[in-house]
Amino acid sequence: MNIFVCVKQVPDTETKVTPTSDGSFIETSSIKWIMNPYDEFAVEQALLIKQSNSAANVTVLRVGSVKDTEALRTAMAMGADDAALVEAADNLDSYSIAKALKGAIEKTGKKPDLILAGKQAIDDDALQVPQVLAEMLGLPSVSVIVGFELAGNNVKVKREVEGGALEVYELSTPCVLACNKGLNTPRYASLPGIMKAKKKPMAQYSLGDVGVSEADRRVKYSQFRLPPEKPPGKKFDASDAAKQKEVVNQVVGLLRTEAKVI
Amino acid sequence: MANVLVFTELHDGHVKPVTLEILGKLSGQNADVAVIGDIDASQVAELAKYGAQSVHKLKGANLEKYSPEGYSNSLAEFIKSKSYDYVFAGATSMGKDLLPRLATKFDAGLASDVVNFIFEGGSFAGTRPLFAGKCLAKVELAGPKPHFISIRPNALGMTANPTAGAGACADTNVNAGNIRATIKEIVKAASTKVDLTEANIIVTGGRAMKGAENFKILEQMADVIGATVGASRAAVDSGFAPHAMQVGQTGKTVAPSLYIACGVSGAIQHLAGMRTSKVIVAINSDPDAPIFTKADYGIVGDLFQIVPIMTEELKKLLGK
Numbered sequence: 240m241n242i243f244v245c246v247k248q249v250p251d252t253e254t255k256v257t258p259t260s261d262g263s264f265i266e267t268s269s270i271k272w273i274m275n276p277y278d279e280f281a282v283e284q285a286l287l288i289k290q291s292n293s294a295a296n297v298t299v300l301r302v303g304s305v306k307d308t309e310a311l312r313t314a315m316a317m318g319a320d321d322a323a324l325v326e327a328a329d330n331l332d333s334y335s336i337a338k339a340l341k342g343a344i345e346k347t348g349k350k351p352d353l354i355l356a357g358k359q360a361i362d363d364d365a366l367q368v369p370q371v372l373a374e375m376l377g378l379p380s381v382s383v384i385v386g387f388e389l390a391g392n393n394v395k396v397k398r399e400v401e402g403g404a405l406e407v408y409e410l411s412t413p414c415v416l417a418c419n420k421g422l423n424t425p426r427y428a429s430l431p432g433i434m435k436a437k438k439k440p441m442a443q444y445s446l447g448d449v450g451v452s453e454a455d456r457r458v459k460y461s462q463f464r465l466p467p468e469k470p471p472g473k474k475f476d477a478s479d480a481a482k483q484k485e486v487v488n489q490v491v492g493l494l495r496t497e498a499k500v501i
Numbered sequence: 502m503a504n505v506l507v508f509t510e511l512h513d514g515h516v517k518p519v520t521l522e523i524l525g526k527l528s529g530q531n532a533d534v535a536v537i538g539d540i541d542a543s544q545v546a547e548l549a550k551y552g553a554q555s556v557h558k559l560k561g562a563n564l565e566k567y568s569p570e571g572y573s574n575s576l577a578e579f580i581k582s583k584s585y586d587y588v589f590a591g592a593t594s595m596g597k598d599l600l601p602r603l604a605t606k607f608d609a610g611l612a613s614d615v616v617n618f619i620f621e622g623g624s625f626a627g628t629r630p631l632f633a634g635k636c637l638a639k640v641e642l643a644g645p646k647p648h649f650i651s652i653r654p655n656a657l658g659m660t661a662n663p664t665a666g667a668g669a670c671a672d673t674n675v676n677a678g679n680i681r682a683t684i685k686e687i688v689k690a691a692s693t694k695v696d697l698t699e700a701n702i703i704v705t706g707g708r709a710m711k712g713a714e715n716f717k718i719l720e721q722m723a724d725v726i727g728a729t730v731g732a733s734r735a736a737v738d739s740g741f742a743p744h745a746m747q748v749g750q751t752g753k754t755v756a757p758s759l760y761i762a763c764g765v766s767g768a769i770q771h772l773a774g775m776r777t778s779k780v781i782v783a784i785n786s787d788p789d790a791p792i793f794t795k796a797d798y799g800i801v802g803d804l805f806q807i808v809p810i811m812t813e814e815l816k817k818l819l820g821k
Contacts, residue, residue, distance in 0.1 A: 252750050252770040256635040265636065276751050333601070334610055334644075361750050363631050365613045370569070370601035379681035380569055382598045385744075397688070400594035401696035403745030405688040406567075410681050420744045420751065455644075457610025462639040466630070466776065474793060477802030478786070483810055490782065490798050491814040498780040498797065500702075500759040501726065501818065 240295040241349040242285045244319065245340055245356040245368065246278040248303050248310040248329075252361065258463035264330050265463055267306075274310035277357025279425035280418040284387055285355055286318045287423060296320050298347060302339045304329050308441070315436035316428030323347065323442040325449055332458035333367035335451050340368070341375050342449025346442070351376075351413050353394075358383045358417040365458075366417075373415035381408045382417035503623055505532045506583070506647070507553070508576060508590040508599075510567075516544055518659070518699070519591030523652050524551035525660025527589070530620065532666065533557060535579060537564050537572060549668025551660065556670050563677040566684045567595055573602040574678035580607075582673075585647045587625060592651035593698075604649040610642040611649040616656035616756075616777075625650065633750035633773035654699045655756050656777075690745075694729045697748065702728035702759045703778070705748055708735035709764025709786070709804060716742060718805070719763060722812040725821060731755070733765045749774035764804045767792030784808065 250256070251271040258265055274282075282299065289295040299314040302325040311322040323346065325339045344351055354373075359366040366382070373380035385405070386397030389412075398406045399419055428436070446452070473493070477486040494501045505527055509520040516536070524532055533555040534548050545556050559575050576599075580588060588603070590596040592614045604611040618627035625648060627640045642648040697703060704723045706716055716730065723730050732742035734749050748755055750770035760778035764785060765771060772795055775781070783796035784804045793799040800807055815821075 250632065253768075254632075254635075255769065256632045258636055262638075265632070332610070333613075334605070337605075361633060364633060364754070365611075366597045367601040367611060367613060370598065371605045374573075374602045374605035380602070381682050382569075383594070395685075398598075399745060401699070402690040402692060402694065403743060404690040406684045407686040407688065408682050409685050410683070414682065420747075457642060457644045458612055459641045459643055460631075460638045461641075463631075463636055464638070466634065466637055469795065469797070472781070472793075472795075472797040472799060474788075474796070474799040474801065476788075477800050477807060478788075480806065483802060483806055486800055486802070487807060487810045487814050490800060491811060491818055493798060494759070494780070494782070495818060498759075500780045501815065 240292055240352045242288060242295055242297045243344055243351050243354045244278070244281050244285045244297060244299045244314065245354065245372070246282065246299055246301050246310045246314055247275040247360040247362070248272045248301065249275045249360055249362040252276070258465065262462045262464060267329060272307055272309050274313050275357050275360045277359060277418060277420065278310070280420060280422045281355035281357055282314045282317055282319060283423045283425040284418060286426070288389060289318065298322065298349070300340055300343050301325070302327050302331060302336045311441060312436050313428060315439045316432040317426055318432065321440045323444065325444045325446060327446050330460065332456055333365045333371055334457040335455045337368050337371035337375055338455055339446060339449045339451045340372050342451065343444060346444060346449065353412055354415045356415070356417050358419045369415050369417035376415070378413055378415050379410050380415040380417070381410065383419045384416050385419050385421040387416070387422060503530045503586040503620060504584060505530050505587045505589060506580065506585045507532055507534050508588065509534055509536050510591070510593065510595050511536060511538065511540060514540065514544070516540065516548060517591055517593065517654070519593065519652060519654040521547065521551045522657040522659055523589050523591070524548065524553060525663045526618070526657045528552055528660065528664045535559060535576065537575060545668055545670055549666050551663045552666045553668055554666040556668060558670065558672050559675045560672055561675045561677055563680055568680045568683055569598055569602055570682060571677035571680045572599050573606060575675035576603055577606040578675050579673055580647060588647045588649050590651055592653045596651050600649050600651050607645055607647060609645050609647060609649055611651065612640045612642055613651050614653045615640065615650055616653050618650070630754070633754055633770065634776055635773045653756070697729050697731050697746070697753045697755050700729035700755070700757050702726050703731050703748070703755055703757045704728045704761045704763065705731035705733060705765055706736055706741065706763050707733040707765030708739060710736055710741055713741045718808045722808055722815065725812055725815045725819065733771050734768070762792050763808055765792050766790045767795065
């Protein structure tokens with residue numbers, strides 16, 4: 240069984256974002272890069288399948304800059320078998336990334352049985368790549384999954400929609416699934432795992448190698464800027480219990496008369 | 502003038518408010534609406550009021566329930582029979598799942614989760630948040646048409662005086678095609694409240710809530726003001742609330758009229774997810790909590806005392 244997991248390397252959630260002076264992107268020189276948090280659930284799901292099916296092979300794929308290869312090494316340290324990296328700028332659009340992933344899968348010469356990814360990357364928050372890749376490969380897809388069962392070729396997944404309601408889907412492999420938090424609990428890489436990961440094979444391609452060019456760009460970003468800062472608000476001290484009622488009364492009054500939201 | 506199609510999903514037979522927000526903003530363009538299935542005359546009238554010229558009802562077998570393939574095949578067939586420059590939809594659970602597949606059938610681009618837009622010389626130019634709202638950027642589309650755009654609910658707002666359209670209805674037969682991923686069952690949510698991403702008022706609890714059982718004081722306040730209850734990542738990771746309730750960079754990005762943060766310290770990834778809320782109230786016992794830097798109204802004090810008092814005050818104000 241050939242399982243492919245698509246991961247992205249994104250700035251850590253604690254990162255303070257600073258647009259570049261020309262507004263073309265954000266400053267990336269001092270960023271701490273991590274594996275996109277939603278992709279960890281995809282990696283973990285692949286490894287859970289591998290645990291009960293020793294013939295399964297897990298390949299992690301990433302499209303992005305080679306500044307550091309943290310995300311792929313982490314996935315291999317967790318237990319993935321091999322990896323492929325397509326070298327590209329970190330601000331590539333979803334269509335180009337999906338096309339590059341398709342090209343990278345074809346390069347391996349393996350026919351995918353299951354393709355897993357995070358439901359969204361927390362940098363551009365586009366929520367597109369898994370569905371676009373599925374459409375390009377002519378495969379069915381389900382996004383935002385929080386439950387997964389595999390029996391032979393049959394897959395049963397739970398997709399989370401508005402308000403936490405669940406849609407239960409049944410489909411067959413091959414398919415593309417986009418994973419959400421709640422699907423599983425990602426494991427930490429063990430020290431032996433980290434040592435072993437250094438020796439695992441990692442193929443490297445250019446965008447040209449996988450058939451992607453600048454003409455594939457569909458979404459263009461410019462004028463990166465910080466959102467407007469709000470003027471400072473009003474702060475009231477109600478740490479003294481005697482004052483609580485007065486303060487709350489005042490704030491509730493302001494919500495009606497000044498903010499006009501109640 | 503651009504030819505635009507707005508896809509609307511239905512919720513209990515009603516078009517979603519985001520559809521009307523989009524139509525209002527498209528004033529000056531030639532806008533049609535497509536819906537899968539049937540809608541009644543009052544809903545068509547509502548769409549026409551906000552500017553819909555034609556309302557196309559797409560009908561065919563196997564379209565009773567949503568499926569990524571059935572819906573994208575049907576819409577692609579309909580769109581190919583027309584000449585639209587742009588296709589819009591709400592960035593809802595369905596819109597986010599459907600539009601990437603649909604756009605790829607045209608090898609076309611999709612601008613996701615757009616919060617504002619204009620047409621510059623007939624071309625779409627949008628604004629969207631990136632890094633969960635830590636920054637904004639201009640977004641434009643290139644490549645084959647139509648171009649696709651999903652719009653974040655609550656972001657554009659309702660147009661006060663929309664220009665009405667003709668609202669002519671037409672049925673079109675479509676083929677759902679080969680559907681391999683199908684919904685077998687829907688498990689309803691425990692709460693019947695509107696989703697966080699569409700809520701007008703949100704009350705959120707943080708780590709200082711101390712336990713899942715304490716969220717009931719937030720539920721009580723939420724019931725009084727018609728709010729949906731959310732949680733910070735710290736509260737979710739501590740097991741106080743499910744991930745569906747999480748607001749922030751690894752949860753939901755929200756933009757309600759009123760956001761009341763209770764015992765939320767205001768980690769950068771939380772602020773990113775809620776900073777575009779129109780009015781923010783913060784209740785926290787730590788006067789130096791970062792949440793106060795984003796709050797319009799901050800109350801320094803014990804949430805377990807303040808929240809019940811506030812619930813009572815709100816009840817009085819609203820005559821409940």
